[in-house]
Amino acid sequence: MTNEKNNLELLKHSTAHILAGAVLEMFPEAKFGIGPAIENGFYYDFQLPRTLIPEDLPLLEEKMREIIKANHPFEKAEISIKEALEHFEKVNQPLKVELISDLQKAGNETVTIYKSGNLVDLCAGPHIESTGKINFKAFALTKISGAYWKGDEKNQQLQRIYGVVFEDKEGLKNYLHLVEEAAKRDHRKLGKELDLFCFSDLVGPGLPLFTPNGTIIKDELQKHIEKVCRGYGFQKVSTPHLAKIDLYEKSGHAQKFGAELFQVTSHYKQNYVLKPVQCPHQTQIFASKPRSYRDLPIRYMESEKQYRDEKPGEIGGLQRVIAITVEDGHSFCTVDQVKQEVKNMVEIIQNFYTSLGLWENHWISLSVRDYAHPEKYIGDAADWDECEKILQDVSAEMGLGAIKHEGEAALYGPKLDFMFRDALGKEIQIPTVQLDFATPKRFELEYTNNEGGKSSPVMVHRAILGSYERFIALLIEHFAGAFPLWLSPVQVAVLPISEKFAQYAAEVKSKLLVADIRVEMNDKAESLGKRISETEKQKTPYIIVVGEKEVADKTVAVRTHGVKEQQTLPLDEFIEKIMKEIINKK
Ligand SMILES: [Zn+2]
Ligand SMILES: [Zn+2]
Known part of the structure; x- marks a missing residue:
């Protein structure tokens, strides 16, 4: 496990170098910041002659695949700070020069550099042996964003490219699937669709x-x-x-939250804060x-x-x-x-x-x-x-x-x-x-x-x-918006097959209401199929459909969310069943 994890860390960080190599090919005048491994992959920060657009990512990926196929070794060298400064000044890499100066100030006398293909980068390592160790079907560039140099707002803004890399293409496939699933489940998107x-x-x-x-x-x-x-x-x-600030001075929260406290002023010379806890x-x-x-x-x-x-x-x-x-x-x-x-x-x-x-x-x-x-x-x-x-x-x-x-x-x-x-x-x-x-x-x-x-x-x-x-x-x-029954805003939707059955549908609805079940009637002048698909999009746990047969037998035809088969039950039995499910928080 630890080995696998270490290996993945090496892969992530090494792929960041390969990204830098690809950027150097695309923009020979690029200035390089840093390129660490992060939780889900890696990033690299660059100063570039123009703003990147999403269409740049596949082009860079293609260049990265070429670098991987060329199987360049990662060659390590330890050089003196002086040599390093000379080299990175000569190749006009001011950000690297700044990093080396920082290392010098911290008392370092030497630094390590790594060469892989066309790129010589300042780096502590370690890396994989050669670029070919990366599966060229198992990485992807995922995102472009802005980032301040050294994370400080006072510094210049660089462009950051994020990427992911896995040991095999299955790893990448699973990751991309999760990302897609997360986008589908995004609470901002579903919050709007479900009107929450x-x-x-x-x-x-x-x-x-x-x-x-x-x-x-x-x-x-x-x-x-x-x-x-x-x-x-x-x-x-x-x-x-709200409360007087005195309360939080006594509790210690005033010092702890400082500027995060909302101050409220009053005309009566009394100052309050909105409670932080x-x-x-x-x-x-x-x-x-x-x-x-x-x-x-x-x-x-x-x-x-x-x-x-x-x-x-x-x-x-x-x-x-x-x-x-x-x-x-x-x-x-x-x-x-x-x-x-x-x-x-x-x-x-x-x-x-x-x-x-x-x-x-x-x-x-x-x-x-x-x-x-x-x-x-x-x-x-x-x-x-x-x-x-x-x-x-x-x-x-x-x-x-x-x-x-x-x-x-x-x-x-x-x-x-x-x-x-x-x-x-x-x-x-x-x-x-x-x-x-x-x-x-x-x-x-x-x-x-x-x-x-x-x-x-x-x-x-x-x-x-x-x-x-x-x-x-x-x-x-x-829950991807499909809440358990007890939490669902609408627990049951009643759909009469046509206007002819509206009266029985209303009777069903009122019986459910009496049982304290949250119910909605959908008797819009639209086809049953359309109404069913509309209600399914709302992820309502139960849809009940009533037509001629149901009226005659005093039953309901029940569709459970996420289940294909439809079930016909006597109305009273259905009510009893879902009341139990609500109480048991099923
Ligand atoms: Zn490195
Ligand atoms: Zn408390």
Whole structure:
């Protein structure tokens, strides 16, 4: 596995050199930046005499195939910095000269250069033996973009070419298939087609508006989570969207978020910020009256907006928004109760993700301090030791197999982070359970302990679906828009074969409505075939068709989304069947 991985890294990086060689043939005056291997392939940055167009990519690929077929060896040489500077100045490669000067400043005396075909490049290596080791059917150039030299906006902009390479052509084929599938599932595209959310120039970028269909999904998720959490003693609370900055100065978030905080000015000399997180508000509900050890654990949950002043980023999508609806919850408990609280939260997460078919592909990180840099965290070392031990014990007792990751803890405590893979194999990190001794102390939260003295509670933070916006984007892509029945905005579509059967269709519809099933009638003056294909595009889980036979027998002809065969059932039986499926979150 490691060998294969190393081999792939070599292939990626070596192919970047071959790309540079091809660019040099096409543009002899090209200036070269850097060309590293990246997660899905490689890129190379160039300064070119003209802007690249997509049509350039196949031409470059053709030149790359020639370089591969010529089977040039990668010849390594170690030369002095002085020689290297002379060479790259002579061939007029100012970016390489700059890189060599940087190496010189860092104390290097020599550099390595590699020659392959017409290209001599500054590089630490290693590479494959010769260009012919690359399968010429297993690489592709995928994208052109702009990139600042050294990633700094103050520097000149270069042109970046991205590519991918695999060991064999099957690898490339699978990759291209995934890319195509991802494009089909893109939540921005499906969000529009299924009418789930929209944006308005007047409202502003990064501020999605959920339509009736999208709101149903959001509400169903919320109802589901709240129901599960109520079973574990969580009570719903609701807090304002803003607060005095003092709240976040006390919590430490003001320093942490800095310029990401939205400042709100008021005419009454009172300045507010839009809340960047939910936790501090909830501490004040705990603090609103005296608490006894007998009241603990006290568990709060809410689904409210929070705000981060971020660059709008990916326009038109739900992945990055500035008004984020977050499902958040906290348990205030005694030290002795922490372990059970964490276990409950792990169970909640397990149930929720199992119901969405995401649990099978998960792994868990035990995210602890960076032991070398304790100054990055708030709270006492002794509390940290205890918290980390509790999480370790939970992992062992529940058989979670959490893998320890140093330096991944939150500001105020260690945590368990849950990772999943969606249908396309993309890693998702959302749920988390975090221990926090520090925040209750900062807010001087206390309860009367069983000896009549005062103790500070522990705060356990938990996120299950995190932000509704990001989660809905994920679900759209995971299910390719074909949501499970309980989440579908429309669960059943009723299609009378013709106008003659409209009355029975209306009767069917009202029976479904009475059973609290989300139903839509499609009796437009169009052919049945056209109406069926229209409804299928909306990915409605059940389409029922009614005609003469169904009216006579009091039945419905049922088409299940993604299933070819049609099934005829008595109406009552159909209703009973799907009510069961909705309850069981099938
Ligand atoms: Zn190299
Ligand atoms: Zn929290």
